Amino acid sequence: MKISTFRTDELSSETRGGILELCSLAFGSPFDELFDFVGPSGVHVMLNDDSGDLSSHCVVTERTFWIGEHGPMRAGYIDAVATRPTKQGLGYGRAVMAESCLVCKSMGMDIMGLSTFIPEWYGSMGWKEWNGKLGLRNGSDIRQTSDLDGVVMVYGLAESYILDFSQHLIASWRPNGGW
Numbered sequence: 001m002k003i004s005t006f007r008t009d010e011l012s013s014e015t016r017g018g019i020l021e022l023c024s025l026a027f028g029s030p031f032d033e034l035f036d037f038v039g040p041s042g043v044h045v046m047l048n049d050d051s052g053d054l055s056s057h058c059v060v061t062e063r064t065f066w067i068g069e070h071g072p073m074r075a076g077y078i079d080a081v082a083t084r085p086t087k088q089g090l091g092y093g094r095a096v097m098a099e100s101c102l103v104c105k106s107m108g109m110d111i112m113g114l115s116t117f118i119p120e121w122y123g124s125m126g127w128k129e130w131n132g133k134l135g136l137r138n139g140s141d142i143r144q145t146s147d148l149d150g151v152v153m154v155y156g157l158a159e160s161y162i163l164d165f166s167q168h169l170i171a172s173w174r175p176n177g178g179w
């Protein structure tokens, strides 16, 4: 297998189509809006199996997190984690997640985040569910997101930060208006 990383603006339309097809198959519903909220600098982690098929994917987008009174933190936000249904259970999902962690470290991120319906899977890789209040910041406006579907999880990268999971976590806004 081979893992490669490309920014959104480096992807050919064929590769973009392949990512959307993979995500739609894995999630069981159309995933057409991915490139509306993952900007040109989003970093796609792609795993091709030995036959060359795109088999697993995730994408890292830079956002800002504010936790309690802590100043802004650079956050690598993970979306579109998907393994082709016929290739699941082979360790590919964990492999792209491990690579996304290396990508975030190399970019100098402080923390990683994601929202999910399957916290157990991420928990097995060291991710922790956020227990405190959640909000999204758009300029000076902060919208509480207590009605969030799924859960928000974080993974600390900067060892100097001691995370208090009961504090208020606010993330920068993005085009789809969601986490």
Ligand SMILES: CC(C)(COP(=O)(O)OP(=O)(O)OC[C@H]1O[C@@H](n2cnc3c(N)ncnc32)[C@H](O)[C@@H]1OP(=O)(O)O)[C@@H](O)C(=O)NCCC(=O)NCCS
Pocket (backbone or CB within 6 Å): 026, 027, 056, 081, 082, 083, 084, 087, 088, 089, 090, 091, 092, 093, 094, 095, 115, 116, 117, 118, 120, 121
């Ligand atoms: C979640 C997903 C990416 C895992 O990909 P994968 O390549 O099969 O993952 P891995 O092979 O690295 O890991 C498989 C392990 O995760 C476990 N797992 C898979 N889905 C799980 C789930 N929904 N909840 C808990 N554990 C799960 C498997 O039981 C397996 O456990 P094992 O290693 O003890 O056998 C894949 O199942 C998928 O694409 N699902 C649909 C899309 C999705 O839900 N994405 C995440 C949304 S945030």
